[in-house]
Amino acid sequence: DAGVxxxxxxxxxxxxxxxxxxxxxxxxxxxxxxxxxxxxRGLELLIYxxxxxxIDDSGMPEDRFSAKMPNASFSTLKIQPSEPRDxxxxxxxxxxxxxxxxxxxxxxxxxxRLTVL
Amino acid sequence: xxxxxxxxxxxxxQEGESSSLNCSYTxxxxxxxxxxxxxxxKGPEFxxxxxxxxxxxxxxxxxxxxxxxxxxxxxxxxxxxxxxxxLCAVQEPTGANSKLTFGKGIxxxxxx
Numbered sequence: 001d002a003g004v005x006x007x008x009x010x011x012x013x014x015x016x017x018x019x020x021x022x023x024x025x026x027x028x029x030x031x032x033x034x035x036x037x038x039x040x041r042g043l044e045l046l047i048y049x050x051x052x053x054x055i056d057d058s059g060m061p062e063d064r065f066s067a068k069m070p071n072a073s074f075s076t077l078k079i080q081p082s083e084p085r086d087x088x089x090x091x092x093x094x095x096x097x098x099x100x101x102x103x104x105x106x107x108x109x110x111x112x113r114l115t116v117l
Numbered sequence: 118x119x120x121x122x123x124x125x126x127x128x129x130x131q132e133g134e135s136s137s138l139n140c141s142y143t144x145x146x147x148x149x150x151x152x153x154x155x156x157x158x159k160g161p162e163f164x165x166x167x168x169x170x171x172x173x174x175x176x177x178x179x180x181x182x183x184x185x186x187x188x189x190x191x192x193x194x195x196x197x198x199x200x201x202x203x204l205c206a207v208q209e210p211t212g213a214n215s216k217l218t219f220g221k222g223i224x225x226x227x228x229x
Contacts, residue, residue: 004160033216042221043161043204056216091160104208105151106217108160 001026004109006092012115018080021112023092024073033106034067034077035091043091049075050097082116089113120144123205123220130227133194138223140205141187148210150188151217152181155202164190164203195227 005024013019025032033048047057049069057067064083069075079086093106124139142150149168153161165174167183174181178199180191190203202224206217 035219043206043219045216045218048216093160104149104217105163105166106161107163108153110158110160 004092004094004107006090006109006112008112009110010113010115012117013082014117015083016081017116018078019082019086019114019116021077021090021092021114023075023077023109025075025092025094026096026107027073029094029096029107030072031095031097031104032069032075033093033095034075035093035108037089037091037111046077079114082114084116087114087116120218121205121207121220123203123223125223126221127224128226130192130195130225132196132227132229135191135193135195137192138190138203138225139187140190140220142205142207143186144207144209144218146210148208150183151206151208152179152188152190153204153206155204155222161204192225195225197227197229200225200227 007022031050034046035043036046037043046059047067048055052069065079067077089111091108091111093108095104095106097104120143122141130136149166151166152164154164155161165181170183170185172183178193182189202222204219204222206219208217
């Protein structure tokens with residue numbers, strides 16, 4: 001199993017440019033989470049999906065951020081336009097969740113480090 | 118108010134010097150409390166899940182315990198390879214697929 005695969009690993013862009021981060025979940029995992037990590041705020045949940053449906057996007061900072069999950073094998077997080085304050089490490093995490101089961105164990109990808117100049 | 122607070126922010130130990138990392142939480146109800154380890158440049162890696170007060174779990178030099186308001190990660194005779202950031206997270210029982218809320222982490226450095 002290749003685990004959760006994220007791309008790109010590093011992205012440097014200029015303010016105002018569009019940024020697209022990608023995630024391939026572990027096969028069979030039906031929940032997908034996008035987190036952002038900074039020194040100041042730690043790991044913050046941006047949005048999560050169950051069975052490809054967005055469930056909670058209350059953590060998305062503003063309309064410049066959007067996320068999609070067109071199928072069970074792929075998700076994107078898009079920032080348009082990007083700003084310097086968006087600089088952070090963005091993690092995708094996935095879990096196999098069954099209704100009525102216990103707590104979710106998330107498996108994280110290696111992250112995408114975004115720098116907006 | 119933060120739902121999950123970890124302390125101290127950073128901890129430096131000598132190899133073999135045992136210590137404990139604290140995670141306190143204020144959520145009402147708990148589906149699970151998680152400990153993760155994060156190495157520089159990598160994503161968090163799962164260590165333990167605790168479900169109820171009094172529960173304990175062990176893995177090598179690590180032991181996690183849980184009370185109604187906090188969890189401890191005890192590190193016995195640590196080695197330099199235990200150096201990492203340790204993250205605590207809670208999951209509330211608000212639905213079948215509820216989210217994890219993380220603390221800011223504790224950065225542990227173990228000197229040889």
